Amino acid sequence: MPSLKDLKNRIGSVKNTRKITKAMQMVAAAKLRRAQDAAEAARPYAERMNSVMAGLATSVQGSADAPRLLSGTGRDAVHLLVVMTAERGLCGGFNSSIVRRARIRAQELLAQGKTVKILTVGKKGREQLRRDYEQNFVGHVDLSSVKKLGYTNAQTIAREVLSRFDDGEFDVATLFYSRFVSVINQVPTTQQIIPAVFEAPEAGTERNDYDYEPSEEGILADLLPRGVATQIFAALLENAASEQGARMSAMDNATRNAGEMINDLTIEYNRTRQAAITKELIEIISGAEAL
């Protein structure tokens, strides 16, 4: 049976923990709003980029001199998995769920006899994958010093990926990140970026016959690397929003649990105190009766 003093100390420490988790939750909420705004602001660019590229891609697809970023290398032997996670923990299952997805994919590919290379973005994913796949790591992008995600961060990652592709280091690249649906729902997502895949333009939509300057191939060759960067940027932003959302709900849970724990401890404390008082009274009364 813990003494009164012990209980009092425990209540105090749980109260402190609750203060911290509450503060973290509020910080996450503020950051989430900013992350959502950033994701929102980036959407028009990504959408237009996609529609122009989809139009171009359909007209160039199939021709023999289509850029390799679009048509692929013709092989499917080496896969690059770009695993994007957070730099920090304490955000519930956010990092684990992305890593789990990447791990399943890596196992599948290895079982099919393919080569798997892993590029990690964010420290947490790297730590979790290190145990099983350290020999597959080819690189890491550290974003821990980045305060506000910018397009330049995406460009850095894109350059890293593209230069490896140009060197023929892999045939297919896939992004792993978490798509933000709501504060309580983030969906781990897999997205192939090289060779590029586009949602087919809806049938019946009007297609303009564009004139291209300098040329279709020239523009496409210029656009495809940008498209990769744009997709990575969008994934980074989604991931950032998801991370804050996940942290917010994790911290909300933690705050609530701490509250319950305080209630339980307080009841136990009161009971112990009452027991001590009753015991003292009995001792006094039985002492008086014995006289």
Add this chain to the structure above:
Amino acid sequence: MADTLQFDLVTPERKLASVPATEVQIPGTEGDMTVMAGHMPLVTSLRPGILRVVGPTGHLNFAVTGGFAETAGPSLSVLAEYAIPVEDTTKTIFDELVAEAESLAEVALPEDRAAADKKVNDMIALRAAAGH
């Protein structure tokens, strides 16, 4: 024929402008061009330069470093990698851009060297055009 077109300037990070315009001067890779309402459908890539928008409400000038423009009849969208209103620019920004282009040109492969050098020159021209 409508006499204004819907002009949108978007960058990966945000939408910079969405205004009606009577004419827009675009620094295309193949040369400057002016787009007015009813222009034929066209997609062109951009070189670093100044994008001039003439609208019913006044002029807007943006410094852009690259990207592409798409026009189809009543609308013109410019998707710029980096864009900033000319009046907000400072010499430091351009010095950084020029320095970045130069450092990329130095490490460029021989076959990309010409394009990289051109980019450096375009950046320097852009800095001069913005009045710094």
